Amino acid sequence: MHRVLPIILSICSAIAAAEPATGNLEQEARELAAQFISELKPRLKLAMQEGGPTRAIEVCASAAPKIADSLSADSGWQVKRVSLKSRNASRAIPDGWEREVLEDFDRRQAAGEAAADLHFGEVSGSRYRYMQAQGAAGLCLTCHGENLAQPVRDTLDKYYPDDQATGYQLGQVRGAISLSRQL
Numbered sequence: 001m002h003r004v005l006p007i008i009l010s011i012c013s014a015i016a017a018a019e020p021a022t023g024n025l026e027q028e029a030r031e032l033a034a035q036f037i038s039e040l041k042p043r044l045k046l047a048m049q050e051g052g053p054t055r056a057i058e059v060c061a062s063a064a065p066k067i068a069d070s071l072s073a074d075s076g077w078q079v080k081r082v083s084l085k086s087r088n089a090s091r092a093i094p095d096g097w098e099r100e101v102l103e104d105f106d107r108r109q110a111a112g113e114a115a116a117d118l119h120f121g122e123v124s125g126s127r128y129r130y131m132q133a134q135g136a137a138g139l140c141l142t143c144h145g146e147n148l149a150q151p152v153r154d155t156l157d158k159y160y161p162d163d164q165a166t167g168y169q170l171g172q173v174r175g176a177i178s179l180s181r182q183l
């Protein structure tokens with residue numbers, strides 16, 4: 001028994017050493033998620049003020065994918081946004097891992113946690129993955145809420161014929177920024 005214990009201990013510490021430290025990765029992912037929002041939100045707000053929601057949809061349709069792509073190219077992370085009810089059908093449909101996390105976010109939000117506080121990160125296969133939820137605030141409901149103005153509906157139909165991202169209520173999880181990088 002005494003001979004076996006050191007072997008077991010050394011195997012355990014080898015496993016512990018192989019497990020990558022994820023603290024820095026989580027920090028990087030958080031910063032990138034914050035950067036995504038701080039680049040998109042002012043443009044959305046400005047477009048709303050200057051040209052109303054239909055103009056803001058046009059701005060968002062071109063700006064949001066560009067921001068995600070340039071953050072990805074600059075950082076070495078893959079940055080995107082996903083939702084259980086996606087608007088951009090070519091980018092925002094979640095994979096299996098993202099779907100589970102989004103479903104968990106919905107459960108936690110329904111149980112009383114604030115959407116903005118919901119985030120989750122872990123090593124999955126050969127990647128570190130992280131998601132930060134985005135809650136539906138008042139402004140968001142103009143384009144993601146229950147009773148959309150007709151011009152908003154028409155503009156959305158033009159850009160997103162497969163849009164599912166409406167019918168949200170204040171505070172619900174609209175979607176999440178999803179980040180991953182190879183370890």
Ligand code: HEC
Nearest residue numbers: 056057060064081083086087088092134135140143174175
């Ligand atoms: C002026 C209309 C408008 C407003 C206001 C708006 N959005 Fe969106 N939202 C869009 C459009 C258009 C897209 C699709 C962008 C794209 O093609 O990537 C989108 C996409 C998204 C996505 C990506 C997932 C998907 O379904 O494609 C999330 C998450 C999201 N919006 C959250 C929010 C949140 C949170 C707010 C409030 C802070 C908000 N939106 C306000 C129009 C809007």
